[in-house]
Structures are given as structure tokens and as C-alpha cells.
Amino acid sequence: MTAGTASPSTWWVRGHGWWGPVLGLLLVASAGFALAHGQAGIEPSGVVSVLASKVGLVDVAPHDRQALVDQAIIWDVRLPRVLLSVLVGAGLGVVGVVMQTLTRNQLADPYLLGISSGASLGAVLVVVAGLGAGQASLASGAFVGACVVLVMVLVLGSSHGQLRPSRTILAGVAIGQLCSALLALVIIWVSRPEATQGIQFWLAGSLAGGTWPAVAATAAALALTLAWCLASTRALDALAFGETSAAALGVHVRSLRWSMLVTTALLTAVLVSVSGSIGFVGLILPHAVRFFTGPGHRRLLPAAALAAAVFLLWADTAARTLFAPRELPVGVVTALVGVPAFVLLLYRTDEAP
Amino acid sequence: MPGSSRCSLSGPTGGGRREGRRRLLTAAAVVVLLFAVAACGTSRPTVPAAAMASSAGTPSGAQVVSCGQAVTLAGGAPRVVTVNQAATEIMLSLGLAQHLVGTAYLDDDILPELASAYDGVPVLSPEYPSREALLATRPTLVYASYPSAFQPEVAGDRATLAAQGVQSYLSPAACPSRSRSEPLRLDDVWEEIHQVGTLFGVPARAETLVDEQRRAVDGARATTVPDDLDVLWWDSGSDVLTVGACCGAPGMILEAAGLANAFPRLTGGWAEVGWESVAAADPDLVVLVDADWHTAAAKRAVLERHPLGRSLRAVREGAVVVVPFSATTPGVRNAAAVVELVNSVARVVR
Numbered sequence: 158m159t160a161g162t163a164s165p166s167t168w169w170v171r172g173h174g175w176w177g178p179v180l181g182l183l184l185v186a187s188a189g190f191a192l193a194h195g196q197a198g199i200e201p202s203g204v205v206s207v208l209a210s211k212v213g214l215v216d217v218a219p220h221d222r223q224a225l226v227d228q229a230i231i232w233d234v235r236l237p238r239v240l241l242s243v244l245v246g247a248g249l250g251v252v253g254v255v256m257q258t259l260t261r262n263q264l265a266d267p268y269l270l271g272i273s274s275g276a277s278l279g280a281v282l283v284v285v286a287g288l289g290a291g292q293a294s295l296a297s298g299a300f301v302g303a304c305v306v307l308v309m310v311l312v313l314g315s316s317h318g319q320l321r322p323s324r325t326i327l328a329g330v331a332i333g334q335l336c337s338a339l340l341a342l343v344i345i346w347v348s349r350p351e352a353t354q355g356i357q358f359w360l361a362g363s364l365a366g367g368t369w370p371a372v373a374a375t376a377a378a379l380a381l382t383l384a385w386c387l388a389s390t391r392a393l394d395a396l397a398f399g400e401t402s403a404a405a406l407g408v409h410v411r412s413l414r415w416s417m418l419v420t421t422a423l424l425t426a427v428l429v430s431v432s433g434s435i436g437f438v439g440l441i442l443p444h445a446v447r448f449f450t451g452p453g454h455r456r457l458l459p460a461a462a463l464a465a466a467v468f469l470l471w472a473d474t475a476a477r478t479l480f481a482p483r484e485l486p487v488g489v490v491t492a493l494v495g496v497p498a499f500v501l502l503l504y505r506t507d508e509a510p
Numbered sequence: 511m512p513g514s515s516r517c518s519l520s521g522p523t524g525g526g527r528r529e530g531r532r533r534l535l536t537a538a539a540v541v542v543l544l545f546a547v548a549a550c551g552t553s554r555p556t557v558p559a560a561a562m563a564s565s566a567g568t569p570s571g572a573q574v575v576s577c578g579q580a581v582t583l584a585g586g587a588p589r590v591v592t593v594n595q596a597a598t599e600i601m602l603s604l605g606l607a608q609h610l611v612g613t614a615y616l617d618d619d620i621l622p623e624l625a626s627a628y629d630g631v632p633v634l635s636p637e638y639p640s641r642e643a644l645l646a647t648r649p650t651l652v653y654a655s656y657p658s659a660f661q662p663e664v665a666g667d668r669a670t671l672a673a674q675g676v677q678s679y680l681s682p683a684a685c686p687s688r689s690r691s692e693p694l695r696l697d698d699v700w701e702e703i704h705q706v707g708t709l710f711g712v713p714a715r716a717e718t719l720v721d722e723q724r725r726a727v728d729g730a731r732a733t734t735v736p737d738d739l740d741v742l743w744w745d746s747g748s749d750v751l752t753v754g755a756c757c758g759a760p761g762m763i764l765e766a767a768g769l770a771n772a773f774p775r776l777t778g779g780w781a782e783v784g785w786e787s788v789a790a791a792d793p794d795l796v797v798l799v800d801a802d803w804h805t806a807a808a809k810r811a812v813l814e815r816h817p818l819g820r821s822l823r824a825v826r827e828g829a830v831v832v833v834p835f836s837a838t839t840p841g842v843r844n845a846a847a848v849v850e851l852v853n854s855v856a857r858v859v860r
Contacts, residue, residue, distance in 0.1 A: 196786035226821045230786055233817030358750050358782065365749040365784065482773060482787030484750050 180463035187467050191239045191474040196481040197230050207231040238367035242473040243466040244375040245432045250465025252421045253439030254458055258393050259417055260322050266440035267425045271333025273434035275306025277360055278336045281343055284356050296430040303426035306332050320414050362435035362488025364473050371431040378427040382420050390454035435488045437495040438465050445502055574705040577685035579668055581677050583709055591647055594655035596841030600706055602627045603842045604715050612647045614639045618836040638664045651677045657686050683840035690777040694762040699840045723845035730852040731768050740772045742793035745780055746804040748812050755781045759838040766848045785818045796824045801835035829858050
């Protein structure tokens with residue numbers, strides 16, 4: 158810590174490296190807590206013994222039915238869900254930061270380009286058209302819908318082979334509106350709320366479908382995007398000052414924007430298909446994190462990823478345990494908890510110059 | 511979501527989830543099951559022959575109270591429009607087809623024993639009719655099973671209808687004022703049958719129908735089924751399960767069948783619960799609701815695929831039974847559903 162450069166009231170603001178290890182520890186501790194708490198009241202010792210048996214330290218008696226059930230609960234349901242909430246949260250945080258920088262728009266969020274509307278339409282069509290039941294087909298319908306919208310937005314948003322930010326945003330908003338209208342049409346036309354009710358939960362944002370394959374797909378998409386973004390932090394910093402400045406600093410603005418938009422949009426498509434559209438996280442958390450880290454992407458990106466992961470992990474833990482045995486869509490919790498917290502943060506940072 | 515809050519029997523998230531039920535893919539299978547049940551020697555409540563008599567009955571001028579609103583049919587031949595299947599089936603079961611100037615909104619095939627009477631009634635719409643189409647029949651009474659029928663784009667609210675000289679009757683099971691923690695009982699359904707009988711001056715037919723249903727349910731209850739079976743009533747959903755809660759039709763059918771609900775403390779008719787809670791509840795029996803938007807076969811597939819579905823004791827022991835969705839709308843079908851359920855349970859649980 159560089160003593161003396163910060164006033165006492167702003168010691169926590171900007172530039173200090175404390176957040177990295179703190180957020181990392183917080184994430185690990187939160188994950189441990191989340192894993193030990195759930196609708197089925199399994200003692201922490203039970204959780205530990207399941208994990209121990211899974212890594213081969215202990216053998217489970219094949220006839221101990223309760224132990225096998227506990228094992229299924231912890232290993233096949235709770236652990237993938239905890240991991241998925243971490244990965245989805247981190248992904249939303251990263252994409253939110255990048256979208257806000259690329260579009261130089263504070264209101265940009267991962268769903269700005271209409272990707273979640275496209276995913277919702279795809280999912281509803283799969284469910285209504287009866288192409289199959291269950292999470293696998295819903296997720297694939299959502300992914301296809303998201304990709305179709307992405308291609309349309311990129312085609313509409315570019316002229317003469319060049320992607321124009323304002324044009325892309327307008328195209329995204331327009332296509333998103335079109336998808337919403339079609340979604341309403343499909344739901345009203347089939348006039349069968351029960352048929353679409355199953356995906357209402359997913360539309361509102363839910364991690365209840367967390368499975369190991371979903372975890373693997375999300376982890377792969379997140380790793381690629383995060384690596385690409387971290388390799389481009391200097392270019393992103395330059396772009397934050399505007400296109401001309403970036404170009405003057407030797408940044409290939411056009412190719413950067415293309416590659417960033419496409420990679421983050423693909424990650425968003427994966428996120429939406431495994432979790433629906435979870436509001437607030439990708440929009441507000443980047444702003445909240447910027448208060449602490451400043452605008453530099455080398456710190457902002459990993460901090461936003463970690464903070465969003467911790468936030469979504471707690472939100473999902475609340476969504477599945479607060480009103481047990483009932484569940485809430487996690488998107489409801491993120492907004493209910495996140496918005497007041499953010500308002501508080503706005504007031505607090507108002508005081509600090 | 512458009513069309514939400516259509517129905518007061520709804521679960522906590524989708525207000526209108528009880529609406530728009532459709533023809534079951536397995537209607538044929540259900541019919542086969544019905545015959546199998548009949549062959550077992552258990553009497554199934556049927557519509558009494560007397561109720562099918564052609565005499566229409568005369569409106570008594572008697573007043574009944576429907577969800578806080580007085581209803582009376584005085585003077586002249588009543589002109590009735592039923593806008594939900596359960597309402598239609600109650601009217602037909604009481605032999606009141608002659609009073610129907612229109613019906614609407616079939617979710618499922620009409621009960622076979624009512625089909626010929628039904629065929630003589632004009633169908634205004636496969637779903638809800640528009641307000642104009644409804645009023646064009648010059649009804650004196652609109653009879654609905656769900657409050658959604660009184661939305662502006664359908665019949666309009668009941669007070670407006672009353673001002674236009676149109677009486678309205680809403681099923682007591684679906685009164686908007688009903689508390690979410692007040693259990694629905696078969697008696698509530700039978701009360702509706704009695705009220706309709708009174709309104710149309712055929713109280714004896716209502717009495718006969720209710721008595722027959724009551725005897726059938728009592729008879730089924732005499733079947734030896736272990737006491738205190740905890741039952742998971744799985745209506746829909748795969749990642750998060752929509753299950754029967756305390757106070758709607760699922761709770762009513764379970765209670766009447768002498769079975770315990772695995773989630774008795776959840777208020778309302780239905781609620782969303784997590785798989786962990788299902789595993790922790792460790793039900794003795796699983797009821798799969800068979801609806802064409804989420805079939806029993808799809809639910810069985812989820813049970814096989816989901817790690818916690820596979821590990822449920824009831825699933826491993828084969829204690830899984832199927833109930834058709836149309837039986838879970840409050841109406842003349844519930845008593846038969848109770849009898850069927852008891853018989854299926856007796857087959858899978860020893």
C-alpha cells in the first residue's frame with residue numbers, strides 16, 4: 158500500500174491491490190458455505206464425507222441408501238449448481254465490462270444486443286413445438302436462438318464490412334424487440350400457459366438446471382473469452398478513451414471490436430442457454446467494481462469476474478434456500494438485493510470525492 | 511406474461527397456469543384404465559340415468575350466492591352460456607342441456623356419457639369467446655369455472671354483466687376471495703353441483719349425483735391402502751418441480767383418497783420446489799400428472815435421467831402412478847379420479 162497518497166476516507170478506492178486475494182478468498186469461502194447449505198439438510202460433515210468419497214479417500218457402502226442419496230444431492234445437484242453460479246456470474250461480469258467499453262455506453266449489459274430475447278424465443282419454440290422436454294433441448298433451443306440473433310445483429314450493424322457501435326446497438330435493440338413480440342405472439346397463440354410455465358422460471362433467470370455438462374460448456378466458453386479479454390486489456394483501455402485516441406495509440410479498432418463483440422456474444426449465448434437471462438449482474442456490477450479498481454481493464458476485468466461470481470453465488474444460494482422447499486428464480490433475487498445495494502453504493506461514493 | 515392471473519387456483523408463479531388445458535395424448539389409455547377399474551368391480555361414479563332425462567326442469571326463482579354475488583333465475587326460459595369445460599359438464603350431468611344456448615373452451619374430450627347431450631349445444635369458440643360473440647347469444651346467465659372468464663376481453667366483469675341484465679355464476683372452488691391456506695374439499699365441488707341444481711329447480715338430480723359420487727369415494731376409501739402414505743404430486747416442471755400444495759385440487763384429491771401430501775405446508779394449489787427438497791421429503795409414492803404439455807412419459811424420462819429422480823425410494827420401488835390432468839379441475843370428474851387413484855395405489859403399494 159502506498160501510504161499517504163490516499164485520503165483516509167478513500168483508502169479503499171482505486172489502485173490498491175487488496176481486492177484480488179480478498180475476493181478470491183471470499184469466493185472460496187462462499188462456495189464452501191453454499192455447498193454446505195441447501196434444501197436437504199445435510200450436515201457439513203456429510204458434505205465433507207461425500208467429497209472425500211468422490212475423490213477416493215473414503216468408500217461408501219453400496220447398500221447405504223441414505224449415503225447414496227446424499228452423494229447424489231451433493232455431487233450431482235448442489236456442486237454443479239454452485240460451480241455454474243460462479244461461472245455464470247463471472248461470465249456476466251466480464252461481458253458486462255467489455256460491452257460497456259466497446260459501446261462506450263454505461264447502460265450496456267450482456268443482453269444489449271438482443272441475445273437473451275433471441276434465446277428466450279428459441280427456448281419457447283423448442284418447448285411449444287415439442288421438440289423435446291427437459292433442460293438439454295431447452296438449452297440447445299436457446300443457444301440456437303441466441304446465435305441467430307447475433308448473426309442478424311452483426312449483419313445489420315455493419316456497413317461496408319465495418320461494425321459501427323451505435324448502429325449495432327440499434328440493430329440489437331430492434332431485433333430484441335422483434336423477438337419479444339414473437340415471444341408474446343407464440344405464448345398468446347398457443348394460449349396454453351401451462352405449456353410455457355415450465356420455462357417461466359428459466360426466463361426469469363434460474364440456475365436450477367445446473368448439470369456437469371452445463372458446467373463444462375460454460376467453463377470452456379468463459380476460459381476462452383477471459384483469456385482473450387485479458388490479452389487485450391491495453392487495447393480495451395485505449396478504446397475507453399475513444400476511437401481516435403485508440404487508433405492514435407496503434408490499436409486496430411475495427412478488428413478489436415469485431416473479435417470482442419463476437420467472442421463475448423458467444424459467451425453470452427452460452428450463459429443464457431444455461432441460466433436464462435439474469436438481470437442486474439452484468440449491468441451494475443461492472444460499475445460497482447469500477448468504484449474500487451478504477452477503469453483500468455487489467456484490474457477491472459478479473460475483479461468484475463470475481464465480484465460477480467461471489468454475488469451470483471450468494472444470490473443463488475438465497476434463491477434455493479431462503480423459502481425452502483420453494484425456489485425463486487435467481488434473477489428475482491439479484492435485482493431485489495442488488496439494486497438497493499447499488500443505490501447505497503452510489504450514495505456512499507457521492508460523499509467521497 | 512399475457513393471460514396471467516386468469517385463475518384463482520393458480521400456483522405462485524404462473525397466474526393462469528390452470529387454464530387452457532388440452533386434450534390428453536393419453537385419453538385412450540385413460541379410457542382403457544377406466545374399463546380396467548370397472549372390471550375390478552369397483553363402482554365408478556357415473557352420471558345417473560335420471561339426470562340425463564330430457565325434461566329441462568323449471569327455474570325455481572331460488573337465489574344462490576356465487577362468490578359473494580347473488581344469482582337468481584326468475585321468469586322466462588333461462589339462456590345459459592358455459593365458458594369452461596367443468597361448468598359445461600356439470601350442466602350436462604344435471605340434464606340441463608336444453609338451457610344451454612352456447613358453450614366454449616373444451617380442454618379435453620367431453621365425458622363420453624355426456625357427448626350426445628353436448629353435441630346438441632352450439633359451440634361459440636374452442637377457447638374463450640369474445641365478448642360480442644357471448645352477448646350475441648343474449649344470455650341470461652354466464653357460468654364459468656375460472657375468474658378469467660370475467661376478464662374484459664371475455665365476458666367482462668360480473669358487476670358490468672349484472673348491469674346489462676346478465677347473471678353470472680362462478681365456481682366456488684375458484685372464488686378470487688378464497689384464502690390460499692383454505693383447503694379445497696370435494697364438499698366444495700359438491701356444493702357447486704347442489705347450487706346449480708337449486709338454481710335450475712332440479713335439486714333432486716343434484717342430490718342423486720352427489721350421493722352417487724360420495725358413495726363411490728367412500729367405497730374406494732374402504733380399499734386397503736396403507737395409512738399415511740406421503741405422496742409427491744408432480745404436476746409439471748423438470749429442473750424445478752411444480753407440485754401439489756395444500757389447498758387446491760391436488761390436495762383435495764389426495765385428502766379424499768386418504769393419502770398425505772409430501773408438501774402439506776405449501777399454501778395455494780401448486781408450488782415450485784427444488785429437487786433437493788423432493789429427495790429430502792422421501793415420498794412413499796409419486797403421482798405423475800399426465801397432460802399433453804408435460805406427459806407422464808416425459809416425467810418418467812426425467813425420473814430416469816435426473817440423479818435425484820433415480821435415487822427416490824418410491825421410484826426404485828415402482829410406487830409411481832399416473833393421474834390425467836383433466837381430473838384435477840374441480841368438477842364432476844374429481845370423484846372418479848379419487849377412485850382411480852386409490853385403485854392405482856393399491857396396485858403399486860403393498
